[in-house]
Amino acid sequence: MIKELAGLKTVCLNETKDAVVILDQTLLPEKEIYVSLFTEQDIWDAIFKLKVRGAPAIGIAAAYGIYICSSKIKTSSFEQFYNEFCRIKVFLSGARPTAVNLVAALDRMERRILLNKEKSVPQIKQELLKEALAIREEDATACRQIGENGLALLRPGMGVLTHCNAGHLAVSEYGTALAPVYLGQERGFGFKVFADETRPLLQGARLTTYELQRAGVDVTLICDNMVSSVMQKGWVQAVLVGCDRIAANGDVANKIGTSGVAVLARYYGIPFYVLGPTSTIDMQCPDGKSIVIEERHPEEVTDMWYNRRMAPEKVKVYNPAFDVTPRELITAIITEKGVW
Incomplete structure (x- = not known):
């Protein structure tokens, strides 16, 4: 570690x-x-x-x-x-x-x-x-082991984009999506990581950049709406994200915004890897449509992180905590058992 x-x-x-x-x-x-x-x-x-x-x-x-x-x-x-x-x-x-x-x-x-x-x-x-x-x-x-399996798909010097926080802070050690980054750091791979801020709770800005910077990893924070720009510039060669639930058919629920990153990665021809332990696979859940998506308080969008409210009073707010990325947008799912 x-x-x-x-x-x-x-x-x-x-x-x-x-x-x-x-x-x-x-x-x-x-x-x-x-x-x-x-x-x-x-x-x-x-x-x-x-x-x-x-x-x-x-x-x-x-x-x-x-x-x-x-x-x-x-x-x-x-x-x-x-x-x-x-x-x-x-x-x-x-x-x-x-x-x-x-x-x-x-x-x-x-x-x-x-x-x-x-x-x-x-x-x-x-x-x-x-x-x-x-x-x-x-x-x-x-x-x-997830880190080892993921690192086998990456090359030294790659630009890697990640969404939300699937690092050391999200698990017991190393992380899931960030495990290959940390193993690469130990072995001199020199990855350049782009971390989405991950609105509205800013797990990427507050947590991912915090732990990567602490570990000495080259990390750049970007707003969620800058993903297309950095991909277009050729700065990203792989996307690594975690997962909260994997359905039996391979659809994946992860932090809100993940599916949009997957769409952009497909457009720009960038591999989109989902990394997680087999414990996140739910064989009783047939597909992404069957995954219950948590909806959270409107205040996380309208008030949190602001000195004063940034939206009109009583405006309707839709605040799902997760979205579903369909399997056809996923290049591979990487677990401790191997690469699917």
Whole structure:
């Protein structure tokens, strides 16, 4: 891991394992502040308010979170314990509906309970801790392999464009879309990265440029509407983006604006690569039309980041958090298993 990023712990447990500790990403890049989450409401708020974000990181936070909450259930009855666990699971799963990792991690935790239901409640709690730690370690391993598989498709000196933040801050280590960039940085590839600002929440401007600059990567920030211009100039030879859900047919949901980048990449003949762990593949979702797209508060468009409101009062606002890129616009999907 690049040493400049090693100190940034996106999601972890505290020493006493009674709280989830997250780096509050809503305060970046101005402040690096870690927040301890003790209750189910704390964890729900952190996920919904994007204090922790990125599909894999959300899954890890959910796994740690439901372990923390379950460890505080005071009963020796399996039935009572399991019923309370399921209540908390339903509550946490509603924090963000589009990223598949949230529900997938919670489902894994539930399966761990059911596989060990003959054990005592204290033993089951320890099994939940083991499962949560395994989810984190599997993500770290997957991210590095995603990086290796993605780097095999790139050449030294390339110009690379990315959208939103699919780097170290969105996962346990390295990232998904940015994993090849970081491996390339370690090996002297000298990539030149163009980062979309990613309106309205500015994850590209606030987070991607922050972590790339910290790691010493050559990064240039551009507004979302400048993508065509930099592609037209020949400055971009590949697009690398992450994903929040991959449908069974290969359609991909990712941060709003991704599909527009894909259209432009197709027009200019630039490879468009989607990078993510296999945990983001939802084989129960047949295609992109079946993906539930989260819609967020209008204030993120009209008020956030401005000293004063920038739109007329009562104007209608459409604020989807994600869009769907159809498979025919995707050159390849890159996972830890290989390149599809």
